[in-house]
Amino acid sequence: MANHPAVLLIGRRDDVEEILFVKEQGYRVILLNTQIPLEDAIIADFPIEMDLNQEDDVVTKALEISKRIPITAVYTNNEYRIVLGAKIAEALGLKYHLSSEAAQNCRSKAQTRACLTRHQVSPIQYAIIQSPAEILHVLSEMKLPVIVKPSNDAGSHMVQKCNTLEEAWTAAELIRTKVQNWVGQPLEKHILVEEYIEGPEFSVESCTIHGATHIIAITAKNTSALIEEKHLVPAPLSEQDSALIHELVVQALTVLGADYTVAHTEVKLSPQGPKIIEVNARVGGDQIHRLVHAVTGYDLRKLAFHIVTGGTFASAPRDTPVTDSAQIQFLLADQEGYVRWDKQAAQSIKGIEQVESSVRDGDYVVMTESNYNRLGYLIAHGVDGKHASLIMDAAKEAMHFFITKDQDGKVPSSTDRRMGVI
Template identity: 30%
Template sequence: MSATGGRHDEDGHHDAAGHRPGGPWFAFLESNTTGTGREFCAAARTRGMRPVLLTRDPGRYPYAAEDGIDIRVLDSGDPDAVLACCTRLAAGQAGLAGIASSSEYFVAAAARTAAALGLPAADGDAVARCRDKERQRALLADAGVPVPAFTAATTVPEAVRAADGIGHPVVLKPVSGSGSVGVRLCRDRAETLAWAGELLGRGTDERGNPVAARILVEAAVTGPEFSVETFDDRVVAVVAKHTGAPPYFVETGHDVPAPLPRADADALGATALTALAALGLGWGAAHTELRLTATGPVVIEVNPRLAGGMIPVAVRAALGTDLVDTVIAKSAGRPAPVPAAGAGHAAVRFLPAGREGHVTGITGLPDAEAAPGVVAVAAGTAKGRTVRITHSFQDRLACVVATGADAAEAAQRAADAARLIRIELEEPAAPEEGVGGR
């Protein structure tokens, strides 16, 4: 099946328009729905490969239809189905150059499938271990990497006892997840009781995949937040993170590079590399989140994938390093791109949802694109969609990336441009009396 209805031979020799382009396939096992998900496909094409998206639900990816990306519909959570599909692609005339995923939930499966076919890949088992936040925390703690005090819980009483033992405030989160989904600060027993019940009552994640009835209770660590973007065993950038008001941790922006003293940036980078080594990682991209406390860096979590949140776009704009293309090159066994000149500083700012409603229009995107220093503008929603407040990355309706002479100028430009974007919402219809009530 093709995103635009184009046909395929069994070997996939036709692209979405029914033509016969040259070059091997590059398979993406699911994807980010916005931002770098689209850029991954574009980077593969630029390198002469043909991106093909392996997905359970093509409707999640409007860009695939817009860009004429080939699609194979399958159960992306079934390793055998994924391997069978990639085996067919590899056996075809064009061949298969590589397999990757920009989605947190599929990086381990993509790595294991690539390895099974003899293609370049990270250690899929190490990636899978890292995806389980409890196992990750235990491995880091055993290796002496500073992490918050933590306990896993499978019932609400266990979560409350864990919080009492650690001491409030605590942070509750799913043992697997992404984009701040389900992450909340609980300041007392009542909040812990309520949020543990909410998390443990969820049977699926935001993609509809089953989730384990297990959560992590950890000490709330104070100090500014950062991420360290690495590739293999090299620190590419230390990024300052901005988040919304407690008790949630929704990211509202990023600054690249973080405006920090060199000693602090070096300490954050060194801690991230130590964490990767302890987890058996260090192949390809990783995104490590930390807080800088009074006693030094503390690892909040390691993500064995390229950063989301348009951070790679900001890194490219500020530092000239194209992390998206570097991931594609590594996964296809090709030379990494040579870094270009960067502007020195870049910032990402998001437009958050202020309320729920149906999107009736989006205006101001061209104005934002034309604003000083702006290098990228993206809408995270579309006309006809419904906006819900989820206290996660899904609440970000648009984003802007801008450059500047310093961190302050880049941040101001990005914020000013983001304010030019208008997401018009229509109030959800109230249920009629006697219909849809309790």
């Protein structure tokens, strides 16, 4: 066992099966995470807790481990740990990995925008500021509305669409008062102010191996106040629009230097054509990998692992698709109040694969302000000739989800505020 190869799993994001499928491929798992729950510690071969924000220490630790255990690959799907994983792979001299430069190009939204603009790939109006006062100058040259967001956070945290100068100032001030992102990393001083792009939003799930990018699926996305509400695979696009999006994503990944990685690229289809919103050098969140797997047969997490262990696209693992459409719907609260819904009614609809929630009927909740405090989700598969969206519509009607200020749980009138099911 001393020479049995191992994979270094950094900042595991999903559930325990992420460890299990690595072990199923015949590798031992060295798990590095800031906190490791007991169930992970039991399954991983070498669970090691340390502060992943201390990146130099983590790289040093990985080098020490490699002297005792042969490390074949570094694997992570955690947005906050993409750069760390790349640095470790480079320090270990591994062959198949995303470069730290490309990882940083994708991780820093400021660097992403600067790189794309420099290469004239999907250029848009934007500015990088470091104080709210600079908003005055920016908005003298940029039309409202604008998007204000931090450069190195994730999950739509502190990302705001601003319709007035006052809103833009407040959004920038909020970011500036924060010193850390969601996982405790120092926030970059850069604050992005970008023109607001009109049009439907999509994400492109792809992989790049030895410089060749393969588009696996395009996901249609719906958002409310920039919080992601639902995703649908495949996106209902014309062949022409699909081709334009394909071409743009390949160009973006090329100039950013992304290679040996699965990518999740967010795009809006504006009246002037597709525009890049963000590029993430990892598997998309929000259970998108499950939708893609159901429709295409490709498990994006396993594909990412296949790539960093030297696999080709031709030899990538692929299962038989189980449906022609798949959708996820998130449950959101548009106000603080009491949750009212019938979970069992949603579960009874044929084609509903899963209903997950952190709340029960009657629970008191606060308003959903980012992807991090949504209340749960439903996953639907197309079945018996019915599209997944129709299945989801039936489930939403059956469960009758709403938030009410009234503790007695009376059914709201048509004018009451409802959200989370669209």
